[in-house]
Amino acid sequence: MSTDPTTPADVRMRGFARRTTVADARSRLDASVHMLTDETICLFEAAGRVLASNVRCTVDVPGFARSMMDGYAVKAADTSGATGYNRRPLTVVGEVLAGSTCDCRIAAGQAVRIMTGAPLPDGADAVLPVEKTELESDRLFALDEVSPGKHVGRPGEDITAGTTVLNARRVLRPQDIGVLSSIGAGRVTVTRRPRVRIVVTGDELLEAGSTPEGHQIADANGPMLSALVARDGGVPVNPGIVADDRDSILAAMRHDADVVLVSGGSSVGQEDHAPTLLARHGILAVHGIAMRPSSPAGFGMLDGRHVFLLPGNPVSCLCAYDFFAGRAIRALGGRDRAWPYRRVTRPLRRKLVSKVGRVDYARVGLVDDGVEPIAISGASVLSSTTRADGFVVIDGDSEGFPAGAEVSVHLYDS
Amino acid sequence: MSTDPTTPADVRMRGFARRTTVADARSRLDASVHMLTDETICLFEAAGRVLASNVRCTVDVPGFARSMMDGYAVKAADTSGATGYNRRPLTVVGEVLAGSTCDCRIAAGQAVRIMTGAPLPDGADAVLPVEKTELESDRLFALDEVSPGKHVGRPGEDITAGTTVLNARRVLRPQDIGVLSSIGAGRVTVTRRPRVRIVVTGDELLEAGSTPEGHQIADANGPMLSALVARDGGVPVNPGIVADDRDSILAAMRHDADVVLVSGGSSVGQEDHAPTLLARHGILAVHGIAMRPSSPAGFGMLDGRHVFLLPGNPVSCLCAYDFFAGRAIRALGGRDRAWPYRRVTRPLRRKLVSKVGRVDYARVGLVDDGVEPIAISGASVLSSTTRADGFVVIDGDSEGFPAGAEVSVHLYDS
Numbered sequence: 001m002s003t004d005p006t007t008p009a010d011v012r013m014r015g016f017a018r019r020t021t022v023a024d025a026r027s028r029l030d031a032s033v034h035m036l037t038d039e040t041i042c043l044f045e046a047a048g049r050v051l052a053s054n055v056r057c058t059v060d061v062p063g064f065a066r067s068m069m070d071g072y073a074v075k076a077a078d079t080s081g082a083t084g085y086n087r088r089p090l091t092v093v094g095e096v097l098a099g100s101t102c103d104c105r106i107a108a109g110q111a112v113r114i115m116t117g118a119p120l121p122d123g124a125d126a127v128l129p130v131e132k133t134e135l136e137s138d139r140l141f142a143l144d145e146v147s148p149g150k151h152v153g154r155p156g157e158d159i160t161a162g163t164t165v166l167n168a169r170r171v172l173r174p175q176d177i178g179v180l181s182s183i184g185a186g187r188v189t190v191t192r193r194p195r196v197r198i199v200v201t202g203d204e205l206l207e208a209g210s211t212p213e214g215h216q217i218a219d220a221n222g223p224m225l226s227a228l229v230a231r232d233g234g235v236p237v238n239p240g241i242v243a244d245d246r247d248s249i250l251a252a253m254r255h256d257a258d259v260v261l262v263s264g265g266s267s268v269g270q271e272d273h274a275p276t277l278l279a280r281h282g283i284l285a286v287h288g289i290a291m292r293p294s295s296p297a298g299f300g301m302l303d304g305r306h307v308f309l310l311p312g313n314p315v316s317c318l319c320a321y322d323f324f325a326g327r328a329i330r331a332l333g334g335r336d337r338a339w340p341y342r343r344v345t346r347p348l349r350r351k352l353v354s355k356v357g358r359v360d361y362a363r364v365g366l367v368d369d370g371v372e373p374i375a376i377s378g379a380s381v382l383s384s385t386t387r388a389d390g391f392v393v394i395d396g397d398s399e400g401f402p403a404g405a406e407v408s409v410h411l412y413d414s
Numbered sequence: 415m416s417t418d419p420t421t422p423a424d425v426r427m428r429g430f431a432r433r434t435t436v437a438d439a440r441s442r443l444d445a446s447v448h449m450l451t452d453e454t455i456c457l458f459e460a461a462g463r464v465l466a467s468n469v470r471c472t473v474d475v476p477g478f479a480r481s482m483m484d485g486y487a488v489k490a491a492d493t494s495g496a497t498g499y500n501r502r503p504l505t506v507v508g509e510v511l512a513g514s515t516c517d518c519r520i521a522a523g524q525a526v527r528i529m530t531g532a533p534l535p536d537g538a539d540a541v542l543p544v545e546k547t548e549l550e551s552d553r554l555f556a557l558d559e560v561s562p563g564k565h566v567g568r569p570g571e572d573i574t575a576g577t578t579v580l581n582a583r584r585v586l587r588p589q590d591i592g593v594l595s596s597i598g599a600g601r602v603t604v605t606r607r608p609r610v611r612i613v614v615t616g617d618e619l620l621e622a623g624s625t626p627e628g629h630q631i632a633d634a635n636g637p638m639l640s641a642l643v644a645r646d647g648g649v650p651v652n653p654g655i656v657a658d659d660r661d662s663i664l665a666a667m668r669h670d671a672d673v674v675l676v677s678g679g680s681s682v683g684q685e686d687h688a689p690t691l692l693a694r695h696g697i698l699a700v701h702g703i704a705m706r707p708s709s710p711a712g713f714g715m716l717d718g719r720h721v722f723l724l725p726g727n728p729v730s731c732l733c734a735y736d737f738f739a740g741r742a743i744r745a746l747g748g749r750d751r752a753w754p755y756r757r758v759t760r761p762l763r764r765k766l767v768s769k770v771g772r773v774d775y776a777r778v779g780l781v782d783d784g785v786e787p788i789a790i791s792g793a794s795v796l797s798s799t800t801r802a803d804g805f806v807v808i809d810g811d812s813e814g815f816p817a818g819a820e821v822s823v824h825l826y827d828s
Contacts, residue, residue, distance in 0.1 A: 043623045044652070047641035061797075063626050066618075068727075070681070097685070099618035099630055115685055117618040117726065119629040158795045165797060173826055174645065175799040178638030178728055182631065182796060186623025204513035204531040209457045209600025212477050215515055215533040217596065224592030227461035231588065238458075267484070271511065271529055312531065313482075314592055342756060381572045382596060383475075383579060385589040412587055 016288030019295060021396060022323060022359040025286045029299060029324055032285070033306065033331045036192040036258060047177055049190040050233070050334035051170040057163050057183040060156035065120040069151045072111040072133060072140065073124035076148040087134065087141035096121060111140055120152055127151035159183060169334055191334035196229045197257035198222055198238040201249055201274070202264040202312050205241050220314045220382055221263040225321060231340065232326050233333040234259065246273045253277065253302055258332055260305050261325055264312030267296035274309050278302060290396060291359040294320040299328075306332075314382035319361045341390065341410035346371045352401045354394040363388035364409055371407055388412065430702030433709060435810060436737060436773040439700045443713060443738055446699070447720065447745045450606040450672060461591055463604040464647070464748035465584040471577050471597040474570035479534040483565045486525040486547060486554065487538035493559040501548065501555035510535060525554055534566055541565035573597060583748055605748035610643045611671035612636055612652040615663055615688070616678040616726050619655050634728045634796055635677040639735060645754065646740050647747040648673065660687045667691065667716055672746055674719050675739055678726030681710035688723050692716060704810060705773040708734040713742075720746075728796035733775045755804065755824035760785045766815045768808040777802035778823055785821055802826065 020028075038052040067073065074090060082088040090111040094104035098117035106112060106123035114120070114127060125148045132144040159165055165179055166172075172180075172188075180188055200222045206212065208219045219241060226236040242252045244265065253260050253274070265272040275298055278284045282302030287309065289297050297320035298309040308325040310317045322339070331337045349370040354360040365372045366389045373392075374384050390411040394400055401407055434442075452466035481487065488504060496502040504525040508518035512531035520526060520537035528534070528541060539562045546558040573579055579593055580586075586594075586602075594602055614636045620626065622633045633655060640650040656666045658679065667674050667688070679686040689712055692698045696716030701723065703711050711734035712723040722739040724731045736753070745751045763784040768774040779786045780803045787806075788798050804825040808814055815821055 043637050044640055047644060059626055061626065062631055064629055066629075070685075098616060101629055116681075117616065117631075159797050166800060171827070172641075173800070174638045174641035175728075175732055175796060175826070177641045178634035178732075178796050179800050181622040181637045182626070182634040182728070184623065184625035184632055202512060202531065208595040209598065211598035212473055212475065212596070215478055215480075216513055217476055217531075218598055220592035220596040223457050223595045224588045226458055227586075227588035227591045230461060267530070271484075314589075314596070318589055318592075382589060382592050383573050386580060386587070386593050412589070413585070 016295070019288040019290040019358075020286045021290050023396075025289050025299075025324065026327070028285055029328055030331070030337065032301065033328045035334050036194060036332050038189050039192045040187050040189045043177060043181055043186055043188060046172050046180070046188050046190060047174060048233075049172055049188075049193075051166055051168055051172060052189045052191050052334070053168045054164050055166045055180065055183075055185060055188070057159045057165050058161055059183065060161045061159040061182050062153055062155060062157065064155055066153045067114045067116055067118050067120060067127045067151060068153050069127050069129045070116050071114060071127050071129040071151065073106060073114045073121050074111045074126055074128050074142070074146070075106060075108060075124060076126040076146050076150065078109055079126070079128060079142040079145040082142040082145045084143050087143060090140040090142060092138065092140050094121070125149065125152070171335065194234045194258040194329050194332040195256070196234040196236050196259040196261060196329060197252065197255040198225050198229070198236055199249065199252040199255075199260060199262045200238070200241050200264060201244045201262065202241070203244045205264070207240055221310070221312065221317045224314065224318065225261055225263065225310075228318075228321055228326060229261075229329060232329045233335055234329045244271065244273070246277060249273050250277050250281065253305075253307060257305060259325070259329055260302070260307045261310055261321070262307065263310045263317055266298060266309035266311050278307055278309070282307065290357060291319070291323070291361065293361065294323070295358070297324065299324055315363075315385060318382070318385055322361070339410055341412065343408050343410055345406050345408050348373070348401055348403055348405050348407055351403045352392060352394065352407070354398060354400040356399055357396055359396050360394035360400075362392045362394060363390075364392050365389050366409065371409055385412070430709070433702040433704040433772075434700045435704050437810075439703050439713075439738065440741070442699055443742055444745070444751065446715065447742045449748050450608060450746050452603045453606045454601050454603045457591060457595055457600055457602060460586050460594070460602050460604060461588060462647075463586055463602075463607075465580055465582055465586060466603045466605050466748070467582045468578050469580045469594065469597075469599060469602070471573045471579050472575055473597065474575045475573040475596050476567055476569060476571065478569055480567045481528045481530055481532050481534060481541045481565060482567050483541050483543045484530050485528060485541050485543040485565065487520060487528045487535050488525045488540055488542050488556070488560070489520060489522060489538060490540040490560050490562040490564065492523055493540070493542060493556045496556040496559045498557045501557060504554045504556060506552065506554050508535070539563065539566070585749065608648040608672040608743050608746040609670070610648040610650050610673040610675060610743060611666065611669040612639045612643070612650055613663065613666040613669075613674060613676045614652070614655050614678060615658045615676065616655070617658045619678075621654055635724070635726065635731045638728065638732065638796075639675055639677065639724075642732075642735055642740060643675075643743060646743045647749055648743045658685065658687070660691060663687050664691050664695065667719075667721060671719060673739070673743055674716070674721045675724055675735070676721065677724045677731055680712060680723035680725050686710075692721055692723070696721065704771060705733070705737070705775065707775065708737070709772070711738065713738055729777075729799060732796070732799055736775070753824055755826065757822050757824055759820050759822050762787070762815055762817055762819050762821055765817050766806060766808065766821070768812060768814040770813055771810055773810050774808035774814075776806045776808060777804075778806050779803050780823065785823055799826070
């Protein structure tokens with residue numbers, strides 16, 4: 001292994017020769033990530049999906065003039081001047097229900113009983129609501145006047161034929177689904193969801209959810225990454241822990257997927273196979289990043305797949321996912337690359353210290369409307385991220401912030 | 415039907431005798447909604463679910479002292495004073511890998527090669543990182559000193575046995591899933607997701623996604639409600655349009671579910687069956703609400719199920735769902751009753767008018783950082799909600815807001 005040309009011995013033994021900045025790593029990542037192709041799916045499965053192209057409506061919605069009230073279709077002129085003291089008589093000549101077709105035609109002085117949603121009969125130009133009428137045996141009286149068009153939904157009132165109703169890249173909301181349904185779009189074309197193979201390695205790991213035993217710990221990263229991938233619009237594929245040897249890891253990295261996340265063995269030690277494999281069989285674009293935690297993170301390409309090397313320590317894994325892998329998964333799926341976290345600005349209750357030259361991902365709590373850094377002793381303390389309400393990013397050119405400084409917190413509850 | 419004691423003829427014919435205020439309706443709703451029972455599910459399905467009870471950790475995580483670096487397990491005292499110019503010699507007596515057990519024991523002047531995650535051998539109290547050492551054939555030299563405990567993860571460092579790691583009502587985040595996995599919680603107990611039967615009625619309706627034809631329109635509410643229910647943590651059940659007659663609607667309202675949403679026929683007309691059925695066979699708690707749109711909305715109980723009467727007009731349907739049904743579905747599932755919409759405060763670009771005595775749900779756009787009311791002519795204009803970025807609620811005691819007033823916008827993109 002010491003003769004492996006892709007991993008010089010001094011790098012393997014002495015740590016990273018130099019670390020890429022977060023900004024450079026992101027630029028390189030963004031340049032390599034392109035939106036996936038489309039697929040056509042059923043409308044009922046489309047909420048939250050990303051529209052692949054503009055949707056144009058080819059029909060008027062509604063396609064006919066219809067009543068917006070229960071009442072009587074009338075000629076507006078016949079109600080002119082009507083009040084409770086000056087009732088105007090009308091002759092009811094028929095009835096039209098929603099969904100039905102009306103054969104009747106209204107002449108002067110006539111009315112047709114009409115239900116909400118029913119088509120307006122020929123000759124009528126307004127609807128007199130039922131509460132503005134009195135019925136005495138067969139005689140109807142208007143108690144109020146209506147103007148032409150009153151309580152009538154005109155053709156194309158909701159959407160006119162030819163209108164672009166929704167634009168490409170739209171993340172479909174519930175009401176968008178309703179509009180698509182109303183224009184007859186039973187199927188919609190959306191950007192494909194990236195398939196993400198999760199490769200968890202580490203001989204010290206037991207399958208997720210196992211009771212920790214002896215010198216082994218239960219895998220936290222597999223289920224955490226699965227949830228993160230799903231949140232970002234990907235389809236996680238996580239068949240369990242992969243044996244910590246080169247052949248097994250390489251085979252897993254070649255799984256049919258758009259993205260491969262390798263958790264564990266990402267650094268430069270002799271047991272860290274993934275970077276070596278990626279460099280030898282594909283492209284190791286970035287390895288070693290000036291950030292804390294997760295400086296041993298990296299990424300590259302293998303057989304057209306995006307491969308991310310995530311440190312095994314859970315907080316590092318979360319951080320490297322948040323900075324790079326999640327960004328790529330969102331972009332592949334046509335979503336906004338930016339973090340999905342809501343941001344609030346609040347004053348720091350204590351100073352937050354960093355070192356110039358690296359980006360810090362500092363977990364913080366919100367306490368009494370102030371920001372409280374969460375003291376942690378290591379990147380393995382995943383519980384720091386469950387106690388945290390969010391995180392503050394400290395840029396590479398900053399030594400941190402004094403107490404009282406207003407900082408921007410990315411909230412985990414997005 | 416005119417002799418039906420539960421729907422007096424004057425109400426049926428003359429509209430609502432009086433309307434309940436939104437605040438009263440909400441109070442009555444809140445008093446009747448109780449969290450559902452629990453269920454136990456696999457950890458991999460638990461993201462976004464609501465924890466039913468506190469989770470206590472019964473083991474230390476990690477359960478043993480372990481190395482946080484690749485390097486050498488040492489007695490810290492043996493590195494005292496070491497620098498690149500004052501190298502301290504050490505004898506390597508073994509190696510310990512992650513997941514393995516170390517039989518070796520360190521005496522003064524000795525070191526054991528150790529990998530990240532591996533258990534610290536007896537006798538060692540610190541880890542000297544590989545980059546702080548030099549190896550000359552079999553002789554190891556420390557180039558730096560480490561203090562006791564350095565680069566060692568102590569037992570219970572992440573979570574100490576006995577700690578409550580997550581509290582009941584927590585909506586599980588990705589990192590929470592990781593923590594649950596690491597404490598051996600392969601299954602978790604969460605609040606059951608409410609099953610929500612969607613009952614879409616209206617003879618004018620074609621199945622969702624059909625091309626509108628003749629005097630029929632395609633159902634928009636079924637797929638929209640399905641998406642809303644899923645967003646709020648419920649499980650939508652929507653087998654399609656229900657025939658607009660009493661027997662069919664009553665049968666559909668008796669579907670095995672926690673919540674029934676009836677879309678259409680919610681008002682007081684002769685074709686509006688649902689309120690009459692609910693009053694006769696169950697409890698019609700509220701019917702007619704002082705709001706616009708969706709004043710004909712209502713709700714009650716039938717055979718222990720929460721039934722919501724949603725107007726057929728799509729915007730009214732969305733509004734009634736947003737004010738009442740969604741609130742109940744979230745609460746049944748153990749979630750925050752409050753709206754899931756993010757709020758921003760921005761100045762109005764034009765006045766926004768309302769009437770005292772009713773709550774208004776006004777769709778608005780955000781333009782150049784100002785709030786632009788969306789002009790609409792009717793509650794049927796669902797496209798107004800897709801053009802909108804969110805909505806402003808105008809309280810019942812307000813006549814609206816003048817141009818320039820700062821208003822709170824609930825953003826649809828939550």
